Amino acid sequence: MSRVLTRLLLLTTILLAARVGGAAAQEPPLGLQIAGVSDAGYPKAQAVITIEDASNAAAPALTAGDVQVTLDGKPAKVRSAELASSETSPLDVLFVFDTSGSMAGRPIAQAKDAAKAFIAQLAPQDRVGVMAFSDQVQVLQDYTTDHAAASAVIDGLRAAGNTALYQATGGAAVKAGGSLASRRAVVLLSDGADYGSGGTITRQQAIDAVTTVGAPIFAVGEGSDIDRAYLQQIASGSNGRYLEAPDPAELGSLYAGIARLLRSQYVITFDASAVTTARSVRVGVTVTSGTRSASAQTSYQAAAAVAPMVTLEGIGAGESLTAKRTVTAKISGSQTVTRVIFRVDGRDVAQSSFPPYSYVYDPRAFGGGTHTLSVTAESPAGPADASVRFASTPVAAGGGGSMFMVAGAVAVVLVVLAAGAAFVWRARRNASLPPATVQIAAVRARTPAPLPVGEPPPPAAAEVVEEPKGLLISRAGSDLGSEYIVGGRPVSIGSGEHCAVRVPDRGLSAVEARIWVRGGQLMLHRITSLNALANEGVTGGWSILDPGDSFELGPHAFEFRLIVERPAAEGEADVPNILRDPEGRASPPPAPVMPAPEPSRLRLVELMPKNDIELPPDDEERAG
Secondary structure: OHHHHHHHHHHHHHHHHHHHHHHHHOOOOEEEEEEEEEOOOOOEEEEEEEEEEOOOOOOOOOOHHHEEEEEOOEEEOEEEEEEOOOOOOOEEEEEEEEOOHHHOOHHHHHHHHHHHHHHHOOOOOOEEEEEEEOOOEEEEEEEEOOHHHHHHHHHOOOOOOOEOHHHHHHHHHHHHHOOOOOEEEEEEEEOOOOEOOOOOOOHHHHHHHHHOOOOOEEEEEEOOOOOHHHHHHHHHHOOOEEEEEOOHHHHHHHHHHHHHHHHOEEEEEEEOOOOOOOOEEEEEEEEEEOOEEEEEEEEEEOOOOOOOEEEEEOOOOOOEEOOOEEEEEEEEOOOOOOEEEEEEOOEEEEEEOOOOEEEEEOHHHHOOEEEEEEEEEEOOOOOEEEEEEEEEOOOOOOOHHHHHHHHHHHHHHHHHHHHHHHHHHHHHHHOOOOHHHHHHHHHHHHOOOOOOOOOOOOOOOOOOOOOEEEEEEEEEOOOOOOEEEEEOOOEEEEOOOOOOEEOOOOOOOOOOEEEEEEOOEEEEEEOOOHHHHHHOOOOOEEEEEOOOOEEEEOOEEEEEEEOOOOOOOOOOOOOOOOOOOOOOOOOOOOOOOOOOOOOOOOOHHHHOOHHHEEOOOOOOOOOO
């Protein structure tokens, strides 16, 4: 009996396993296509992807961790993956209708109803355009958010004439290519092959045109006389879909399916800073959702990464400087600047990785004569330079200056004589006082006289950090995470209002220390204060810190970093440099500028002469 039971249990287990395995094997696959790629926000780029679930389920919920992007086979950092929303990424959809004579009657009526039902599902921000073709191609409605107006234009379509299919494909490419929307789509309906149009665009030129636009074409073939091969080519070349409706009644469900696909689009934002020249770039996208995954590839034409422009303010060409002058480099352009270097006569004198990019020129440091101040702004697109020649004339030490020196010497002698007389007078006076009285008088002599009650102390001049060279990052205390700039000249750190490095903590002394950067190290000169003496036992003194070292002031701890760090060694390119890039991205080194490849295809404007796309007549009836 036990043997029979065992066999039954085993058989049941096998059947259940087969059922579960069959269910897993039958899980509908994911479909993925890249609808378009744009690097308008370089160094960030965006890919619009369309996800198709064979089970007609809602689009899977994706995060940046579910998506992988490659550029020419090399991984690119994915910054975000967001389901396309008409509020953040409006859709431009262009309907292209075949209005040739063979579409008369039921086919054109069903096509109108299907398109109007599609429009009814769009968000208010989405735009609709309408084109029609028979003997010629006509733009009947430019892109508009007035969905009622677009539907009215569609209602007025009539079928007559031949089929300018190739011309219509080129016209649709031109129209969609002029859209600035991040999400674009073309829905092209045809019931036959190109015939009797006498158009100027060949079949291959039309196919080539749609591959350069970045807008997917949903090619819908209606009826039995369609040019299936051509429609499949333009759909595949544009990363769209080919759909077939043997019966006009099927157009409604096909258009509804297109609308559903567009609602399942994702906008993938990734780092394209590795692309520094105008060229064709291969993009690969892989999406993983649970146990399912899908991949797709396409190419896009990267825009030229234009280096920023630099201008110098605060100094003019040929000017003669006799005193210190602050010179500022103004950067314009969309490129991310990684570092700005100032040079005088070819020698590096200052550098910074964040604005304002300023340098204080001192004529005494370089002497008289003609000098050249130059600045270089480094970016992923390459360096940008600016320079200015000027005269430097430090104030001479002779002449009138000698009179001031004589007067100063006389003043010093008088002060010494007065001090000596005062010393003799105090010595004679103190000789007649008890020892304790002498000690108290000595202490009082070293103590500044108190200010009258109610009179505020004189405000100290606010300090300014010049020539930024370092950064202090708070690692402990009430200001945890705060960052403070340190320059090449000594400034104060403390709670005082005048401190260049002011820590908002009244528990600290007004001035705790003097700090500055020299030779890549932080100079720290602690000042004896009641706070330091009571809490830390510190009586003052010097400390020299290397980048990465830390020091403490009361409950606060600060880590020292250089603003300009060493270039990343081989293998470190992916390590983020938080000082060069506030978003945590490691900026790649500038790449050599390569010449842009010659275009292998005709430009769209050459494919579509203006006289081949007619606008609707003013006083005549809109006809197909």
